[in-house]
Amino acid sequence: MILTITLNPAYDLIYWVKEIEQKGETQLSRAFRTHSSAGGKGINVSIYLASVGVENVAMGLIGGHTGRTIKRSLREEGIVTNFTWISEETRSNVAILKKGQEDNPIEVNSAGPEISERVQEQFMEQYETMLHRVSCVVLSGSLPPGVPKSYYQELAEKAKEMGIRTVVNTGGENVKPAAKAGPFLIKPDIRERKEVMGEKLTNSQSIVEVGRKMLDFGTEYVLLSHGLTGDILISKDKIWELEANREELTVRNRVGAGDSLIGGIIYQLEEGKTVPEAVRYGLAAGMASVEVYEKICRDASLVQAQLEQVTLNELGDSPK
């Protein structure tokens, strides 16, 4: 069973509008399409995995009416839930996609509620109990206020001690501590800042150098994006470049694409595929999710069609 962790979940509200412009006075934009669902990066991975029949359990911190809504919607997806309750209301995130510019959404994410040490300890106890029955842990998304940057490191280390694979997808200052735990795979989230561990990602060489630093900490695979359609996968021995055909892509909603990528990778690893092949499938799953209005593409034929557009090339040996 796969365990996904979302410490800062959200209820996602996505609006498609024809026009949105600030002209110095109150503006009302009518959405011609809306989509709402339980969210947060780990939860999105859970939804993807459930859609392809992979049994998984979602853990995280939820509270209030929004928290109960998230829990109920995950149960309806067939996902096992095991949340830790907090006193505060779970946040909601908003994405606005302007017609014709869906490639560049306006995303407004609230920080999330402050998490006390008592809740962190309670969550850790639940997490340790859950580790007795899972084969892979996905640590995904931002950390809510009050949770130390080293929290993912602690979670990853506990999983590693029990011989459980960990996949990390987070950004900013959370990346370095997580990498230090030596997870199986780490994919830094660079949506907010195009830099990882203080290094700017300007070209393939800088990506490989940053990846190398993370491998030195004990991480087995590092996956770094360079744009919507391309990724570089780095292991201790090899480097691979994955490229998708952008020309065939119709962007409808980018929200959740990165989580479909992670979900696709885990799905294929569960199917016994190699890491490069799993990443290739993951990229196709991410591309397919971009093409649909919902966050997650549930149509395997669309993923298959994208898979034919993704190339996987071995670039050579990893620099020592």
Add this chain to the structure above:
Amino acid sequence: MRVKDIMTKDLTAVRENQSLKALIFLLEKSELSGVPVIDKRGTVVGFISERDVIQAALPNYFEMLRTASYLPDINQLSRRLEEIKGDSVSEYMVKDVVTVDEDEEDIHVADLIIRNELNRVPVVNEDGMLTGIVQRIDLLGALL
């Protein structure tokens, strides 16, 4: 139909060493009336409900309610809850807990629920680990 087809796949539970205060917080926030009690591996070792907490605070409360002359004293309940809030769940849980296996037939669970006047029955795997919960409403929904 089997239990795993109708159960609610929710692992909300309380650890046996947790306090009654933590339990009351969990029941209030999750809007549940009772939860399974588990050990550190996730094995079901008991069940505790809000009724067990009231019983712990005022042992004769439910019996007294049956007499017309009894007027509940909320202040007394509040004082007693304050006294026992730090006690561990294991002191007050039902230890002889009724559980069902994921692969059992729904008719068997329906029989258990009716015979034992239960609302919620923990579902366990072959190792006794909690995998979900069957509620009366799950059965009714499946029967409809």
